[in-house]
Structures are given as C-alpha cells and as structure tokens.
Amino acid sequence: METHHDTYDDLDELPWRELAACRTHDADLFFPPGETGGAALTIRLAKRICAECPVELDCLYYAVSTGQRFGIWGGTDENDRRRLRRRWVAARGNVGEADLIGWLSKAS
Ligand code: SF4
Secondary structure (H helix, E strand, C coil): CCCCCHHHEEEECCCHHHCCCCHHHHHHCCCCCCCCHHHHHHHHHHHHHHHHCCCCCHHHHHHCCCCCCCCCCCEEEEHHHHHHHHHHHHHHHCHHHHHHHHHHHHHH
C-alpha cells in the first residue's frame, strides 16, 4: 500500500513523517478526484484523520511553504490552502517569512 507521504521523495528526510497518522492509510484517501460527490466524503474522512495527527502543524507548514497544490495536507484541502496562502501574503508584511509556522498555528 502506498501512503500519502510515500508519494513524495523529499519527505523521506523529515522526522515528523514517521509520526504521521496517515502512514497507515492509502494515499488515495488524501488525493481525492475532485471535491464533490464521493470525493467530498473522502475529503472529510481525510481531514478527520489529520485532526488526530500529532504532526498536523508540521505537515501544514510543509505544504504551505512548498506550495503543495494537490491533496489533503495538515487538515487542509486545496481551497483551504489557497485561502491560507492569500491571508498569509496579506499578513506577511507584519509577520515575516520566518514566522510562517507560528502564524499557521493561529490561522488554521
Ligand atoms: S496532518 Fe494529515 S496529511 Fe499530514 S501527516 Fe498528519 S495525517 Fe498525514
């Protein structure tokens, strides 16, 4: 079974990956085809797993800071991350690039 993070070679080096709640779930759950119908249910299920994940913030930070466009990361879908990214761009003047993870912990 291929899991969410197996699909990304550059995640191999990240220690938080070993604690990911999705490591026992199939990657398809985190990369639903679209957003409606059965995909909407899949997205809700994936987000529920993320909500219990001890490394949710690390995962979200990775996804936002590396511009991951597809899939569920850190409890967010593609639209959630686009909205977060827009808010981050608007707030960046006050917060600073280095504080993205702190900003995300309050914004998400
Ligand atoms: S937050 Fe979700 S996608 Fe990220 S590591 Fe945890 S379970 Fe996987």
